[in-house]
Amino acid sequence: MNTQVLSKKDLLGRMTKKYNLIDHTADFGIHVYGSDSKELFANAAWAVFDIITEIDQLAGLDSCHIELSGDDWSDLMVNWLREVLYLWNGKELLVKKARILSLSETELSATVELDSFNPDRHVIKTEIKAVTYHQIQVNSGPSGWEAMIIFDI
């Protein structure tokens, strides 16, 4: 695991926000923060749906259980976000909240609260088409966890 020196801006972001947007010419990504790994993964899923829709407007009407694995933290993060994004792109379900039940470097188990997309109730702000491995980073340091993920939009 790398320990990174955070810039002032990043530190400020971490203290006040679950995530920050990263600007990228063709697409865009996020810096996500969490006090521990579970919070980091939950916040990453939250960030995806905060970007896609007005997340406060979602009702947690349904839930589903997700279990997946990865080769390392980065691979696990990409696989996790792929899975929650598929709920939207493949099944038109919007995620209100993710709860990480158990987590290791290679395994994740979670439940997510869902709302079925209804154009009368939901606004789609941005379309995220895919989660990429591009510049993927998951790091932990003395002050918590952070990840960088780039999306194709």
Add this chain to the structure above:
Amino acid sequence: MEIKKIDNYRWELPKTGDMRVPGIIYATESMLKAEKQKEPLKQVANVATLPGILKASMAMPDMHWGYGFPIGGVAAFDWESGIISPGGVGYDINCGVRLATTSLLEKEVRPKLENLVNALFRGIPTGVGSKGSIKLSVPEEKKVLQMGSRWAVSRGLGEALDLEHTEDGGCMPNADPGVISQRALERGLRQLGTLGSGNHFLEIGVVEAIYDTPAAQAFGLFEGQITVMLHTGSRGLGYQICDDFLAFMTKHVKKLGIDLPDRQLACASIQSKEGMRYYNAMACAANYAWTNRQILMHHSREILYRVLGMSPRDLNMKLLYDVCHNIAKKEVHVIDGKKQTVCVHRKGATRSFPPGHEDLCDQYRPVGQPVIIPGDMGTASYVLAGTEKAMQETFGSTCHGAGRVLSRKAAKKASKGRAIHRELEDKGILVKWTGRSTLAEEIPEAYKDISQVVEVVHEAGISKKVAKLRPIGVVKG
């Protein structure tokens, strides 16, 4: 990073470190010097490290930062010893453009332009979550994946000539629906005949200038003529196939012991079971994309008949050509005087086959393959023709579009407080759109100057200018 000048339009990235071949970049000095080009150059170098790469890792003048491979990248790998990479094709497999010509002049369409743009906007499903007019069952979807455009034509959604004027006749024969996931199939069921969002569009244009009269005549283009252009791809199905295979190949590549500078470059030997599975899955998405563009063009044709009150014979709307931008293909090229079978990856690049090439239909064989280069929605698009020099230098490839220079966030910032649709209206361009931030993100200044990009490929000789088109009506997702 050291760059050597070859001539005014070509630059060499010399072989260093793990690079197996040098990089060649098509650009002007000022394009190359732009700050933003540092990352794509690194990507050109990364691609040069992949096994089996031939001649050079190339980038077209519209290059920008992609994932793994740069967008605007061309790389060919030996068919026997080389690799195939989903990241070298991109998520939107066979994203591409097609251009149709009509018998109409601008002055005949202007009075009805608003009605026409509105009717196209209503009739062509656009935006996130839009559903197509075609209801597919899984067995029928599998036929689409195997037949490509021929499926649409067999259902009355097009004409035989449309197939002749589509790259590869709108069908890659190696498609195998048995190798794609349930998720990919599911996503493909609902989206056939939809435009999508982001940079996808339908555009009514006018031929503003002709640069090459014999080629323009062969392509059926004349000054003042109304054209219809479509830019879209394989929708969610293509994304899912790319995503599935990226996930799989990231693991697979470790077994091969290939040390990748970037995970997004994950690949497999073309000749391996895994490589062939991707090649056959990618072909499914390519065929879906051609069918999608064929259906959308057919619907547009019918809308034009209706709104303009014209018969098919009077409108004479013909497909000029359909080209793909994101694809990996088995092709034969001459390297060091010897014929060699290669797998050409074009990621944000267009095929540019020369006059006389056997893959071209009789109508275009004397002048070369039509190459369609869309610009941003407020400027211009170009029609070019393929050249012999492209065969010699770039595995028969050229640029694909303008290429972004502003991030979406920066574009939104630049358009704050502006009414983009009014600015376009002042230039004589009517635009209708779905997405809440689509217009802001797609403002003309978010893209490179298309004329400069086209000038580079024309001057470098890897395709030649035939005509310039000016947009007058745009429908966006």
